[in-house]
Amino acid sequence: MPALADCCYLNTGASGPSPRPVVEAAAEFERHHQYRAPCAEGMYETAASALADTRGAVAGLLGTDPENIALTDSTVEGINHVSTGIDWEAGDLVVRTDSEHAAGRFPWQRMADLHGIETEVLATERGRIDLDELKSAVADARLLCVNSPTWNYGTRLPVAEIVEIAHDADTLVLVDAVQAPGQHAVDVQSWGADFVAASGHKWLLGLWGAGFLYVSDDGLDVLEPSRIGYASVTDYQSEQYEFHADARKFELGTQSIAPYVALETAIELIESIGLETIEQRIARLTDRLKDGLGERLLSPEDARTGLVTFAANEPEKLVERLAAKGIQIRWLPDPYACRVSVHAFNTAEDIDRLLETI
Numbered sequence: 001m002p003a004l005a006d007c008c009y010l011n012t013g014a015s016g017p018s019p020r021p022v023v024e025a026a027a028e029f030e031r032h033h034q035y036r037a038p039c040a041e042g043m044y045e046t047a048a049s050a051l052a053d054t055r056g057a058v059a060g061l062l063g064t065d066p067e068n069i070a071l072t073d074s075t076v077e078g079i080n081h082v083s084t085g086i087d088w089e090a091g092d093l094v095v096r097t098d099s100e101h102a103a104g105r106f107p108w109q110r111m112a113d114l115h116g117i118e119t120e121v122l123a124t125e126r127g128r129i130d131l132d133e134l135k136s137a138v139a140d141a142r143l144l145c146v147n148s149p150t151w152n153y154g155t156r157l158p159v160a161e162i163v164e165i166a167h168d169a170d171t172l173v174l175v176d177a178v179q180a181p182g183q184h185a186v187d188v189q190s191w192g193a194d195f196v197a198a199s200g201h202k203w204l205l206g207l208w209g210a211g212f213l214y215v216s217d218d219g220l221d222v223l224e225p226s227r228i229g230y231a232s233v234t235d236y237q238s239e240q241y242e243f244h245a246d247a248r249k250f251e252l253g254t255q256s257i258a259p260y261v262a263l264e265t266a267i268e269l270i271e272s273i274g275l276e277t278i279e280q281r282i283a284r285l286t287d288r289l290k291d292g293l294g295e296r297l298l299s300p301e302d303a304r305t306g307l308v309t310f311a312a313n314e315p316e317k318l319v320e321r322l323a324a325k326g327i328q329i330r331w332l333p334d335p336y337a338c339r340v341s342v343h344a345f346n347t348a349e350d351i352d353r354l355l356e357t358i
Contacts, residue, residue, distance in 0.1 A: 001205075001345055007182035008327045008350050010186075013151065013179060013341035014309050016205040018262070025265035026207060026258035040248060047257045054260040057267045058212045070213040070222075071260060075178040076103035078197030078213030079145075081250045082174050083107035083355055084222035086143065095137045095147040095171075097122045097129065099152055099154070104145050104176045117142075126300050127155025138171040147176035151205065152332050152339070153300045154179075154307025163192040180203055182266075182345065183274045183282055183306050191200065194219040203306070203343065206266040207247040209259035215247045262355030278344040282306040285326035285342045294357040298337055306342040309335065318358070325357055 001249050003017035037046040050270030059066040069188050072078045094108045108119045122137050127150035138144050144166045148157035166173045175196040180204025188196050196214040229238035229252030243249040289308050290297050296310040312318045315331035315338045329340050
């Protein structure tokens, strides 16, 4: 990972630096796509094959079938497929937590402007959800939106239990899971959520521009695409369109393929190390960090993720001072604090260097 030679990188929750094989896979694909494919198998054929391979890799990572995976350019695009694909009526209720990223806030504001839906914000305690309060909140809701692990506290939610409560009220569930793949196993079948959106540039250590959306079989019946392109339909040469029956109906057409090739390579690399191995190493390092932070620690002690938030008098200035000393973390707006992201490529020396510099 060449970037690690230049700094102590502890900001994977924002974006992870890619390992050399991931970048080289993207570069090699582009060389083939531009230099050889035009006069060989064809550029569109090469692209279609690469996308199918990536869709399969994502499906394997999430424990589902390729037919339930739509390739997106980001997490927020996946969330927008959901927000714009439901046949909203004025007064429909969306419940979200107070720990949602902007990607899980703004789409509902837009749907309020366009369709008159309403939003209820469920209060959390450092990212934790009171399940009794959740049960009451979703009683009349059309959709519940949660993110896990929470981006601001690193709290890992009991997603399966949350989904069961929502489904008992006939409420759809969308999970913003961008902080999950790559740092711990994700099994969407066990979760039971209708929709799960994520991307590959954080803990999977892929490139920008490659995301994915899981849509359950029931979710496929609920969502109707708001946009259409030749990749969305069964026969693009027909005068009348028919959407794919699977999640490909949310894909449009020509796009940059290299980020998806990089994503497939990144998934293979992560899986070759083992998600259990990665999760255990992250746990050891974050325990070291939490012990060193002491009373500064804001994230729950048992959050069980690589995202660790701590209090600082002037978070933005502390981030700047650390960057000047070659240590990369970030500050958060809510809570107004600093966040450290610890991945398996980090070391005990990284943690000690951060603590000593603070």
